[in-house]
Amino acid sequence: xxxxxxxxxxxxxxxxxxxxxxxxxxxxxxxxxxxxxxxxxxxxxxxxxxxxxxxxxxxxxxxxxxxxxxxxxxxxxxxxxxxxxxxxxxxxxxxxxxxxxxxxxxxxxxxxxxxxxxxxxxxxxxxxxxxxxxxxxxxxxxxxxxxxxxxxxxxxxxxxxxxxxxxxxxxxxxxxxxxxxxxxxxxxxxxxxxxxxxxxxxxxxxxxxxxxxxxxxxxxxxxxxxxxxxxxxxxxxxxxxxxxxxxxxxxxxxxxxxxxxxxxxxxxxxxxxxxxxxxxxxxxxxxxxxxxxxxxxxxxxxxxxxxxxxxxxxxxxxxxxxxxxxxxxxxxxxxxxxxxxxxxxxxxxxxxxxxxxxxxxxxxxxxxxxxxxxxxxxxxxxxxxxxxxxxxxxxxxxxxxxxxxxxxxxxxxxxxxxxxxxxxxxxxxxxxxxxxxxxxxxxxxxxxxxxxxxxxxxxxxxxxxxxxxxxxxxxxxxxxxxxxxxxxxxxxxxxxxxxxxxxxxxxxxxxxxxxxxxxxxxxxxxxxxxxxxxxxxxxxxxxxxxxxxxxxxxxxxxxxxxxxxxxxxxxxxxxxxxxxxxxxxxxxxxxxxxxxxxxxxxxxxxxxxxxxxxxxxxxxxxxxxxxxxxxxxxxxxxxxxxxxxxxxxxxxxxxxxxxxxxxxxxxxxxxxxxxxxxxxxxxxxxxxxxxxxx
Numbered sequence: 001x002x003x004x005x006x007x008x009x010x011x012x013x014x015x016x017x018x019x020x021x022x023x024x025x026x027x028x029x030x031x032x033x034x035x036x037x038x039x040x041x042x043x044x045x046x047x048x049x050x051x052x053x054x055x056x057x058x059x060x061x062x063x064x065x066x067x068x069x070x071x072x073x074x075x076x077x078x079x080x081x082x083x084x085x086x087x088x089x090x091x092x093x094x095x096x097x098x099x100x101x102x103x104x105x106x107x108x109x110x111x112x113x114x115x116x117x118x119x120x121x122x123x124x125x126x127x128x129x130x131x132x133x134x135x136x137x138x139x140x141x142x143x144x145x146x147x148x149x150x151x152x153x154x155x156x157x158x159x160x161x162x163x164x165x166x167x168x169x170x171x172x173x174x175x176x177x178x179x180x181x182x183x184x185x186x187x188x189x190x191x192x193x194x195x196x197x198x199x200x201x202x203x204x205x206x207x208x209x210x211x212x213x214x215x216x217x218x219x220x221x222x223x224x225x226x227x228x229x230x231x232x233x234x235x236x237x238x239x240x241x242x243x244x245x246x247x248x249x250x251x252x253x254x255x256x257x258x259x260x261x262x263x264x265x266x267x268x269x270x271x272x273x274x275x276x277x278x279x280x281x282x283x284x285x286x287x288x289x290x291x292x293x294x295x296x297x298x299x300x301x302x303x304x305x306x307x308x309x310x311x312x313x314x315x316x317x318x319x320x321x322x323x324x325x326x327x328x329x330x331x332x333x334x335x336x337x338x339x340x341x342x343x344x345x346x347x348x349x350x351x352x353x354x355x356x357x358x359x360x361x362x363x364x365x366x367x368x369x370x371x372x373x374x375x376x377x378x379x380x381x382x383x384x385x386x387x388x389x390x391x392x393x394x395x396x397x398x399x400x401x402x403x404x405x406x407x408x409x410x411x412x413x414x415x416x417x418x419x420x421x422x423x424x425x426x427x428x429x430x431x432x433x434x435x436x437x438x439x440x441x442x443x444x445x446x447x448x449x450x451x452x453x454x455x456x457x458x459x460x461x462x463x464x465x466x467x468x469x470x471x472x473x474x475x476x477x478x479x480x481x482x483x484x485x486x487x488x489x490x491x492x493x494x495x496x497x498x499x500x501x502x503x504x505x506x507x508x509x510x511x512x513x514x515x516x517x518x519x520x521x522x523x524x525x526x527x528x529x530x531x532x533x534x535x536x537x538x539x540x541x542x543x544x545x546x547x548x549x550x551x552x553x554x555x556x557x558x559x560x561x562x563x564x565x566x567x568x569x570x571x572x573x574x575x576x577x578x579x580x581x582x583x584x585x586x587x588x589x590x591x592x593x594x595x596x597x598x599x600x601x602x603x604x605x606x607x608x609x610x611x612x613x614x615x616x617x618x619x620x621x622x623x624x625x626x627x628x629x630x631x632x633x634x635x636x637x638x639x640x641x642x643x644x645x646x647x648x649x650x651x652x653x654x655x656x657x658x659x660x661x662x663x664x665x666x667x668x669x670x671x672x673x674x675x676x677x678x679x680x681x682x683x684x685x686x687x688x689x690x691x692x693x694x
Contacts, residue, residue: 034251037072038064039307040107040320042280045099046303047313048120048127050294055121055129058278058290059097062248063182063213066273069254070180070211071104071324074262078330079109082137085359085456086337088177089140089156093149093193094184094213095130096292102127105138107316107324112137114314133454133482141454142482145474147190148447150210153181154196155451155460157208157268158431163457166432167355172344174337174355178262181210185223188212188231192475194238195444200268201239204428208268209261213248215277221288232272241269248273280307354403358457361485363539364401371398371535372565379528379564382556387549387589388491390530392417398534399423402459405538406452407489408436409463410445416463416491417549442468446475446488453484459538461487466506466548467497469513479544480519486544487537492551493523494644495663495679496590498672505667511649513546514617522616523548523643525592526557529615532567536619548589552672555593557613570619571612571631575599578608583638583690586612586653591642597683602690609690610636614653638693642686644676659689 041064049055060067070090077087092101099120106112112126119125126136130144140156143149157179164175187193200208212231216223232244241264246257254273261269278290281303295303304310311317345352364370374397378390399405399420408426409418413435424433438445442464449460469476469490479486495505514521520540522533530549537545557574566572571586575596587595592613599609612631614620620628632639632653639658641650647662654660663679676682 034068035065037320037323038068038251039280039309040316040324041067041100041103042307043304043309043311044103044106044117044314044316046281046295046300048099048102048117050297050300051118051313052121053294055099055294056096056292057099057295058217058284059094059184059213060100060103061281061290062215062275062277062279063097063100064279065249065251065275066211066254067100067104067182069251070258071108071326073255074178074258075180075326076177076333077138077326078334079105079111079138079327080331081334082110084330084334084337086175086177089153089179089455091140091149091153091156091179091181092131092143093153093181093187094146095143095149097182097184098127098129098131100182101131101139102136104324105136107321109325109327109330110138114316118314141450142478145478146184146186147188147193148450148475148478150181150183150187150193151196151444151447151475152451152454153179153208153210154200154205154444155448155453156455157200157205158203158426158448159452159455159458160207161203161205162426162432163358165430167351169344169348169351172340172347174341174344178207178209181208182213183210184213185216185227186218188229189218189227192443192447194234195441196448197235197240197268198238199438199441199444199448201235202428203426203431204239204266205268206265209258210268210270212270212272213275214272215275217277217286217288217291219288219291232270235270239267241267242272243269244272246271246273248275249279282306358404361404361457361459367401370401374398375528375531375535376561376564378531379559381527383527384553384555385527386551386553387524387526387530388415388417388551390524390527391489391491391534391547391549392420393527394531394534396420397531398538402538404457404459405461406434406436406458407461407463408438408445408449410438410442410468411440412464413437416465416489418461418463418489436462438462442471443475446472446479446486449486450475450479450482450484453479453486454482459485461489463489463491465492465504466490466509467492467504469506469509469546476513476519476544476546477516480516483518483543485541488544488546489549490546491549493548494550494590495667495675496550496552496644496672498675499669501669502666507644507663507665507667508646510548510643511646514649518543520545520616520618521548522546522619523589524615525587525589525613526554528557528559528564529567529613532564533615536568536616550590552590554590557592557596567613567615568619569623569627570616570621571614571623571628573610573631574613575611577603577610580608581610581633581636582608582694583640584610584612584632584636585640585642585686585690586614586632586650587642588614589643591644591681594681594683594686595642598686598690601683601687607694638690640686640689640693642681644679644681657693659693661686661689
């Protein structure tokens with residue numbers, strides 16, 4: 001018996017066949033008419049790349065036909081308001097083909113001028129070489145590192161399905177849009193794409209439609225020597241609906257395939273569009289020579305002749321602009337949705353108010369009192385526990401007040417302290433949960449989190465061991481580049497992992513994360529610092545945060561209420577041996593206890609040693625000069641930094657007369673306390689190092 005999806009596809013095929021038969025316009029003339037529209041994209045793409053003297057003309061020229069059909073026949077969007085909530089999302093995962101997207105945005109009426117296209121790839125341009133979120137209106141995410149755009153699309157489609165499940169009511173589909181992803185061979189070679197697609201099939205994301213530019217060419221040439229996968233079977237095995245063998249240069253075939261894909265509501269669809277790279281170029285079409293370099297003046301002229309494009313560079317006839325212009329339709333679509341939501345608000349006032357709060361991803365009205373009350377209570381409890389456990393308690397306190405907060409883990413949910421009571425898992429039947437089991441897929445977890453944040457309505461966080469952050473590092477970097485409100489929970493943070501040995505002991509990872517611009521990094525020493533770190537991370541709306549926690553228990557540190565408040569400044573005086581310190585010990589995380597013990601030992605001998613806890617270097621560096629001087633007086637040049645990680649970055653704070661106690665080699669296997677002693681992380685060594693400086 002045919003499945004529901006097969007019956008739906010059959011109905012779509014029959015409807016389209018009848019439409020073609022009854023249409024007095026022949027298939028050939030329809031193709032020619034639409035070909036001219038697609039050729040406008042080809043001309044703009046090859047001319048912009050030629051003018052820039054760099055870029056990728058082949059992909060946009062090859063994808064022009066299905067890009068035109070998607071934009072003109074199916075896409076619901078409003079060029080005058082690129083942020084309209086219920087718009088369809090389009091992601092160009094193979095971001096090197098950016099001129100496809102820029103051409104379509106320009107032609108359909110977005111605030112992207114012909115001069116912007118002429119400035120392709122130039123400094124300060126709104127048309128950079130790869131799409132950048134926030135720079136170009138209509139660009140939904142930054143792409144370029146292949147495969148991640150597809151994973152972002154999975155996150156967006158999950159957000160759409162979850163919000164629709166939570167808020168839609170009969171007759172009121174206030175959340176109802178598609179996520180379209182355009183991708184190429186390179187995207188499908190990257191492992192992150194299959195990680196994400198496996199989850200998309202499991203979750204049944206029926207409004208995720210991917211158009212695969214199957215041109216068989218990558219930078220090195222024809223891919224058959226290194227990419228012989230049966231892509232259709234691989235996606236089918238992951239629970240996708242696949243439409244193979246679509247002529248990517250036949251507008252009618254493309255239209256039929258997208259219409260069929262939209263009929264499948266229980267699983268995502270991959271449309272395999274067989275295309276020719278740089279279609280229309282007589283000398284370089286179908287060749288890797290068109291992938292990453294301008295066609296050349298002579299070949300551009302020959303292509304113009306071959307495709308019948310008689311216009312000068314960057315000149316588009318008015319009738320083509322009129323055919324693409326989506327401004328009137330877009331305004332109507334948004335107005336219809338606004339009217340729908342007005343009626344929804346009248347019929348369902350409480351869900352409507354919650355929906356608006358979700359989209360704002362704001363804070364509860366009593367947030368400051370709630371958070372600081374919890375933080376001070378945490379300080380007063382004086383618990384000696386692992387900071388990963390302290391993190392889970394902070395989530396328990398804060399999470400229920402943030403309906404937009406959604407957490408998950410890459411198969412380490414309990415180990416990383418991700419769930420709090422009341423969490424509801426996300427699955428096929430319940431996509432609107434707030435706990436995601438990603439499986440052992442760190443890279444796709446982070447890229448899907450980025451998609452959730454980009455879609456709106458969600459503030460995502462995800463947990464794994466710090467050692468495995470490298471698996472998803474590029475997605476962490478992309479979150480920082482886009483300035484997304486995401487939180488990366490990274491536990492088991494040092495050689496304190498112990499018996500799991502050097503394969504699981506991160507020594508360079510904290511330092512390397514601190515090097516990523518716009519990523520805020522916290523490594524906390526106890527329950528109070530952890531509670532503050534979560535508060536600051538939740539409040540950070542202009543970039544992601546990495547939260548670094550221990551596996552092993554850490555002792556509570558005594559503080560005054562003023563010191564508790566000072567934690568939020570990233571670095572503060574935890575212990576002072578006098579008004580004019582002789583030396584300063586700077587420490588983070590599990591090593592703060594060593595610094596405190598060493599300072600107390602020396603202070604009992606009449607010395608004046610200050611301990612500075614610096615859980616967040618970037619937050620401390622962002623403080624005003626007066627605060628930084630009050631914590632680390634320039635006159636005090638005898639400084640010792642202690643952190644169980646690589647030493648090089650810390651000499652910035654130690655200075656030329658200071659010392660750094662760290663670890664510049666891989667770890668060893670053994671009980672944690674023995675490993676710390678083996679590498680010299682003891683209060684006695686810290687005290688001796690300070691005494692030697694004095």
